[in-house]
Amino acid sequence: MAEKEVILTLEGLKKLEEELELFKTVKRREVVERIRQAMDFGDISENSEYDEAKNDQGFIEGRIITLVKMLRNVRVIDKVERTDIVALGGKVRLKDMDFGDEEEYYIVGSAEANPDTNRISNESPVGKAALGQAKGAIVEVNVPEGILHYQILNIM
Incomplete structure (x- = not known):
């Protein structure tokens, strides 16, 4: 295997x-x-x-x-070449559409994920939902408590 x-x-x-x-x-x-x-x-x-x-x-x-x-x-993953879509190894600024909070996340592999330092896994619900999306997109994130909505404000 x-x-x-x-x-x-x-x-x-x-x-x-x-x-x-x-x-x-x-x-x-x-x-x-x-x-x-x-x-x-x-x-x-x-x-x-x-x-x-x-x-x-x-x-x-x-x-x-x-x-x-x-x-x-x-x-x-060395360096993200594109900043028009959310990619592994890149940073993204998200706005919680329900509460208005904004957070910046660095999307990394699961071995490096550390929510305390805003490093989220590409396998996490938020990471999965954001990957491949463009600036301005609103993504739905399925979590145990329901569905959260985030808008992608910036991709870095």
Whole structure:
């Protein structure tokens, strides 16, 4: 089965590569040292420090595997050439037609999405609805609470 393509900006690619390097070097060494110290306490059958360190080791190794797979399937979106339609890797300013609020979003792949920094996924309801639309278009967004309406004010 083919693995899912991971869409990243150059910034997102750099962050994933840095995270992988951190886990492979620093985090891995730290947990091995914690395991060694916990084993020095003696009987590991009732040693909570050892159990915790082994659990952390499993998490670290799992994250390394995940990051390697993600990086193997990366498609980098470098720069948006067109600003006449909403595109992956671009910014869009939307107006909530029901409440009048305006928000600016950067549309990225799901691996980089972070609503706290207005980076929304192309797979999110708002991202999906906005992609491919032109300035001035009104899009409908299906959410669990109903249907929201947004107008595309600007594409950057």
